[in-house]
Amino acid sequence: MTTDTPTPSGAPVDLPVRAADGAPFDIVQTYHDLLAQNRDLTKPVVAIKALISLLENTNSVTAHETMDVLQASADRLTNSVRNPVPLVAGTHLFLWFVRQMLRDEGGNFENVRRHLVDNGQVFAQRAIHARTGVAEHGFRVIKPGQTVMTHGSSRAVLGLIERAQQAIPGRFKVIYVRDHYNPKESERVVSRLRKLGIPTAPIDGASVLTAVKAAKPGVSAVFLGGEVITKGGGVISRVGAAQVAQIAHESSIPVFVCGEEHKFVAFMPWWNEIGFDQKLLDFGTEDAERPATDDPVEWVPHDYVHQLITERGLHLPNHVSTTIYQTYGSFDG
Known part of the structure; x- marks a missing residue:
């Protein structure tokens, strides 16, 4: 999972894959196009849609060749961001x-490709339904008269809060911790909650402890x-969440x-060593405009997590x- 030298997104991968116009299929460009077109989808699901699009365009004919193409394209995609x-x-x-499908189909790649391509949109809809x-x-975790706190712009969290508003309209409050790196997005979230009739108090990250003590x-x-x-x-979330x-x-x-459970990964950071450099620290001796940092993230350790809420219910962090073991037969995925 190293990303020290990202692959340039403009260089097409040298594999037996062609787009409809005959040009080499570019998995990275396809991913970014799909991400721009599908704002309701998570990045893991958009990556899957990009690989399904690759399958639709691949010229490979054997199961082994297909897996080589998919693995190489997946590696190129993850190395590009x-x-x-x-x-x-x-x-x-x-x-x-x-x-698993190739095994169940006796290695018949054409059947697998047809099924995945035909059901690509269904998969995306299921991902959206998972958020619901x-x-x-x-x-139901939110009760009348309570005050809850959130941070960032998670669609799963906002959907949960909006659903609570439908059930107990105007009978709970939200303290919203602004994201220092995304001020306009924070404004949109606060405006969205208030328009729904939810009493919302925005605060800065530096005020969290004081706000917790002040809330009555x-x-x-x-x-x-x-x-x-x-x-x-644990969860990898926006800086400030930890x-x-x-x-x-x-x-x-x-x-x-x-x-959603498609976000589960067999990955355990060592404190905040999450696998890539975000250049959050910019030491200097002269005044200069600090370069913008693109959506920095951090790890929230599982020690701080009371429960997970997924499409399958409320669960302990383990x-x-x-789920990883039940899916892959190994705790390492």
Whole structure:
């Protein structure tokens, strides 16, 4: 999962794959096009859609050749982005699924390709429905009269809060911790919640501890989303999430991580060593404009997580490891 030298996105992969116009199929460009066109989909699912598009265009004829093409393209895709972890989650799951289908179909690649291409849109819809499932299982955590806290713009978390508003309209409050690196997005989230009739108080990250102590009768729960949910039940989320979770944990406030199970990865960071350099520290002796950092992320350790909320219900953090083992037959995925 190294990304020290990202692959240039403009260089087409030298594999037996051609786009409809005869040009070499570019998995990286396809991924970014699909990401722009499918704002409701998570990065792991968009990576899977890109690989399905590759299957639609591949000229390979044997199962072995197909897997070589898919693996090489998955590697190129994950090496092309600064943060590869969400794409690793999607491509790893898809490659495992294709291997299982090839085994079940006796190695008949054409049957597998036809099934995956024909059902590509169905898969995307199921991913969206999974997010709805998170909301349906989790909204009851919020009770009338409570104040809850969240951070970032997780679609799973926002869906859960909106579902709670449908059930108990205007009868709970939200403390929203602004994302320092995405101020306009934070404004949109606050505006969205308020337009739904949810009393919302935006605060800066530096005010979390003070806000927790000031809220009366208190903060009842913290909801966090993220790009991937790691083995053990931690989550890789926006910078600032770990501080929110730590303060909540030390204040005996339960932290709920919300996300779809296709985000599960057999990956356990060593504290905040998440596999790529984000260049958050820019030391200098002269005043200069700091270069923009693109959506920096950090690991929220599972020690801070009370429960996971997925499309299959509420679970203890070890549900991730259990699911990975049940799926892949190994805790390493």
